[in-house]
Amino acid sequence: MDHVAMRQQNAAQTLAILFRTGPMKMAALQRESGLSRRTLELILDDLIASGWVTEINSTPVRTVGRPARSFGFRYGAAHLVALQLEAGQIQATVADLAAEVLGERRMTLPIATSRHERLALLDRCVAGLLGAAGVERSSVVAVTVSTPGIVQDDGTIDLPMTMPDWTGFSLSDAVGQLFDCPVRVENDAKLAALGEKWSRDGEVRDFVYVFADEARIGIGLVVQNELYRGRDGGAGEITWAPQLGLHALSSPALDGLDDEDAPAHATAQAIVDAARAGETEALAEIRKVAEALVPAITAIAWLIAPEEIILGGTLGTIQDLLLPALETALEGNDRPIWSKLRGSQFGERSVLTGCLRMCVESLSEDLFVPSRVGAIRPDGILGPGELYADASTG
Helix, strand or coil: HHHHHHHHHHHHHHHHHHHHCEEEEEHHHHHHHHCCCCHHHHHHHHHHHCCCCCEECCCCCCCCCCCCCCEEECCCEEEEEEEEEECCCEEEEEEEECCCEEEEEEEECCCCCCHHHHHHHHHHHHHHHHHCCCCHHEEEEEEEEECCCCCCCCCCCCCCCCCCCCCCHHHHHHHHHHCCCEEEEHHHHHHHHHHHHHHCCCCCCCCEEEEEECCCCEEEEEEECEEEEEHHHCCCHHHHHHCCCCCHCCCCCCCCCCCCCCCCCHHHHHHHHHHHCCCCHHHHHHCCCCCHHHHHHHHHHHHCCEEEEEEEEHHHHHHHHHHHHHHHHHCCCCCCCCCCEEEECCHHHHHHHHHHHHHHHHHHCCCCHHHHHCCCCCCCCCCCCCCCCCCCCC
16 A cells, blocks of 8 residues: 555544544544554644644643643534425425534425426525525535435436426436535435434334325335335335325324424314323324224334334324324234334434434545545635645655
8 A cells, every 4th residue: 555545544544533432632542543643643734734623722631741632523614414305395404514403494385396496496495594504505515315205226216296397307416416515315214214223323223114194104124223225215115005004194183283384283283282181082083093003013013023113204293192092003913013112213303314314424435435535625625635635745
């Protein structure tokens, strides 16, 4: 390995350690990286100059010898954007590289909005989001977009219903015209499962996330701690399996519950509030939803046998009511299911959380790779290839 390649590898390793662990003193960083102090000093000087690392000032506690130096990853050096596209709205979030949210924006639009108009409104929504947060578009280094429908392996959207013209095209290419960075696109239910996985990483390795309300029906599968997409992204698209009964979820308790601007929201919220107050008719409506879920939950539990089955979307919003009703409804089965039932950790925010998770994961591909160190521009400080352009140094 030549000198420049070795330097790139050491820089990528050091950057990844600081990103993962937070601020570290030089001695701890030496132990973690296995690099000599002199090599680390050279690498850290480069990373500080590039804008990705900062030296943290601290008062030395010892009076003899040189003071301990501490270094931290600059999570604010660049930004992530998460976009959730639905038939009737666009939700956008901007965050730093630690996925700390800096700003959010929501835009409602008619379901009949054309693809061209939808993408133009998306651009406007992003501009408003970044402007309000004081974030330059050039500082965005990763974008993830969620969408209804099947996202095929080549990025083509397959959604022959619901949203006009929203099929047979590359959404990543379309959104990619708005950003000078990688854009990833994934199905909303799969991203919701990824968001859930993030909240309990490694705690549960196999689960099925049931993402269902009156507008969207799908599941996200996590198998052996990895998101499972299936052939050409088709795993979990149970909207095409009406035999599972999820189309019978229609209920005034669900319609518009998570959308305060929806015409039916007030009615749905009133039913949920009444059910929480113990009113008989409202509780009966929740039981109807639980009974409609039984065929799908039973099939998932015995076909996949996951550790957990998680209820998300609008179902997660009413998990306090729905989980007890569903457990009672499942008692009519010949044999109890083994999977544990629980509600989503993030509720209606699971999809955007999953988008941010995918952005963070993409950094491993675009930032912590030796040949790419310095190729991403934080705060406009370094351009592509400038970090080790001078092979004679160090």
